Amino acid sequence: QVQLQQSGPGLVKPSQTLSLTCAISGDSVSSNSAAWNWIRQSPSRGLEWLGRTYYRSKWYSVYAAFVKSRIIINPDTSKNQFSLQLKSVTPEDTAVYYCARGPAVLDPWGQGILVTVSS
């Protein structure tokens, strides 16, 4: 049974970088059949897919157009986890952030972390 455990700070200052980690158990971040996603949810914007990373003989990362200039999703094979970095955050980036396994179905999801962008 695959489980995803998220970690990271719940408060980030404007203009700084939001950093979260998603630890995987029951699967491998290097799996040739999985894809590892980040999604966020806010009352004003709903559910938004941010991007994913996956391994198919080499590593790929794909990002949503609206955050492409600010986002990095990286695998960490030594710890079997993957991370999200979102740069230059503003209060509009305040949301609950989730990680989830794909590719054909987003399942399971991590528990979610509320990240507030505020000084």
Added chain:
Amino acid sequence: QSVLTQPPSASGTPGQRVTLSCSGSSSNIGRDNVNWYQQLPGTAPKLLIYTNNQRPSGVPDRFSGSKSGTSASLAISGLQSEDEADYYCAAWDGTLNGWVFGGGTKLTVL
């Protein structure tokens, strides 16, 4: 606003059958499968239906899904109080090259 369109609210009485709708376009629902999620307050979305009409293990057969053209539906029969939750549809969008979601339907059991 969300790429997929869902009515913001729906309601029913215990034992009733309710149907929730999700409307998309040829770049998402029209070309790919639809998944449905149930979200209880303060928790992560839980997969309810995948590949249009498949139930994961443990999901009661009271929940069923269907898809036609660029629209999809989630039906809940024998409505129970525990079904009160937010329901979201999701599909891959080939033009945006990413997952898109509906805005969610808040189901109230009267």
